[in-house]
Amino acid sequence: MGIVRKPRKKYSGPSHPWEGERIEEERILTKEYGLKNKKEIWKLTSKLSAIKKQAKRLVADTSDQGVKEQELLIKRLISLGILTEGASLDDILEISVKQLLARRLQSMILTQGIARTSKQARQMIAHGHITVNANKTNIPSYLVKTSDDLAYAPSSPFTDNEHPELVIVKKEDLKKVDVVELPLKEKPKETPTKTEAPKEVAEVKEETKTEAPKEVAEVKEEIKEVTE
Structure with missing residues (x-):
């Protein structure tokens, strides 16, 4: 001993x-x-x-x-x-x-995309879901070497591609895809036709010409009645 x-x-x-x-x-x-x-x-x-x-x-x-x-x-x-x-x-x-x-193992799991957040990475390690060189490791502070291989444990439910957490990760990756918006073509501005304005002016002139003589004739008739 x-x-x-x-x-x-x-x-x-x-x-x-x-x-x-x-x-x-x-x-x-x-x-x-x-x-x-x-x-x-x-x-x-x-x-x-x-x-x-x-x-x-x-x-x-x-x-x-x-x-x-x-x-x-x-x-x-x-x-x-x-x-x-x-x-x-x-x-x-x-x-x-x-x-x-x-x-640290916790940071490397997050960097490699195995976990979505630091909190989730720590939880995965503590619950035995992560292996380092095919050996289960439950120490978040373990310093990872460049030669170490990080993966899910064979007994972990995360090995299933249809796991809800992995589906969420896939959806987040799809959201990150850049969408290119094409510029909309501007509609050509409608220019007023040259024939419309003269017609309106002509109609106004005709109305003034026709209305003025009528008013003069009515005034003359009233003057005649007064003088008689």
Whole structure:
């Protein structure tokens, strides 16, 4: 029987609990990556600080062992998809927490379109619907390697193409198709005909000509009656 050791924290929280800028950044990251609490950010922050501390130590170590450790560290980060081929120790010092958060199993499932939301991705992992290299994994914080194969578990109902959730995803993909609207042809403006206006003017003139003499004749008859 082995020695039972006291479990210790594998992370350290913020040195100052009430920093407004840090609290706001953590709130945004928690919402963006669907984290359960800020403790998950602190765990990755501690892991990242340990990696950078090791990189700083290896910069000054020029021994054969130091060179081997440099190669192993860079190779490990390349396998995680955090660094690219040809990276150096200086590139390690520029790694951000966001890069580690993007490689979590929960984030990768959402990126690959296996889940629709971060909350759904976490639920799928916790309920054993996801496999990594054909092995069921229920750890949302697992850092996915570039060589890992993510898929639904054979016993998962999501393997059925007619599952309601998969049908919803297909409908959403169809909605994203760009619809090109063709411009409507403008109807030619109707220009007034030249013959209509003169007719109206002629009719008005004829009415004035015919009405004026009648009125003059009636006035003359009234004058004659008065004089008689």
